[in-house]
Amino acid sequence: MKRITTLTGPSCAGKSTLENMLAERGCLKGVSTTTRSPRPGEKEGVDYYFVSKSEFKRLATQGAFIEAVPFGEHMYGMSVMEVNRLFAQGDHIVIVCEPVGAAQIRLWVSGQEDIKLTQAFVDNPNSVIAERFLDRVTKEMAEVASKGSSADAYAKVSKTYADRLNIIMTVESHWREKATEYDMYLSRFDAQNCNAAADLLAIGATHA
Numbered sequence: 001m002k003r004i005t006t007l008t009g010p011s012c013a014g015k016s017t018l019e020n021m022l023a024e025r026g027c028l029k030g031v032s033t034t035t036r037s038p039r040p041g042e043k044e045g046v047d048y049y050f051v052s053k054s055e056f057k058r059l060a061t062q063g064a065f066i067e068a069v070p071f072g073e074h075m076y077g078m079s080v081m082e083v084n085r086l087f088a089q090g091d092h093i094v095i096v097c098e099p100v101g102a103a104q105i106r107l108w109v110s111g112q113e114d115i116k117l118t119q120a121f122v123d124n125p126n127s128v129i130a131e132r133f134l135d136r137v138t139k140e141m142a143e144v145a146s147k148g149s150s151a152d153a154y155a156k157v158s159k160t161y162a163d164r165l166n167i168i169m170t171v172e173s174h175w176r177e178k179a180t181e182y183d184m185y186l187s188r189f190d191a192q193n194c195n196a197a198a199d200l201l202a203i204g205a206t207h208a
Helices: 015-024 053-061 080-087 099-109 126-146 151-170 172-181 194-202
Strands: 002-008 065-071 074-079 092-096 115-122 184-186
Touching: 002 015, 002 099, 015 092, 015 115, 015 194, 053 065, 053 074, 065 080, 065 099, 074 080, 074 099, 080 092, 099 115, 115 172, 115 194, 126 151, 151 172, 184 194
Parallel strands: 002 092, 002 115, 115 184
Antiparallel strands: 065 074
């Protein structure tokens, strides 16, 4: 039986950490397609597949994605081609997505007789998320400073994180309202329960 595990939750809640832990347990990480430009260090086909907005829309019209959603100014989606590519390598895929994408994947899997779907909502208290968010801002600002960048570079980083914070406060804050509807709800994903959660998801089991 082939399996897909989706991870949904607010920014800085721990989704990427859990995704990496599942990868260490043999799960294959799905690479999304996006319309945004590559960030420094990102590689095509490793971090994302980068396409133009017109190309993304063309692919979406052709039914090329199992989920495709706007997020901020850009589009993100998991393609059928990527899913098939990964299933040719193994039997368990992990996909990080937001709630609308998770619902689209649930609908797509309902038409597949040989795929089991497990969906987890990864969360943490607002205080933890705020601390992690500020840590990310601080580290990126320090990196900009170490390169002796211009004021424009600082302004760009500031704008990026201001937009990100706006999404966290206005959009992601409502995601918890349906968090308990997922197969697994990790209300506090931290060092105490991360390994247990990863072990359960890696074998397709869940807990509340």
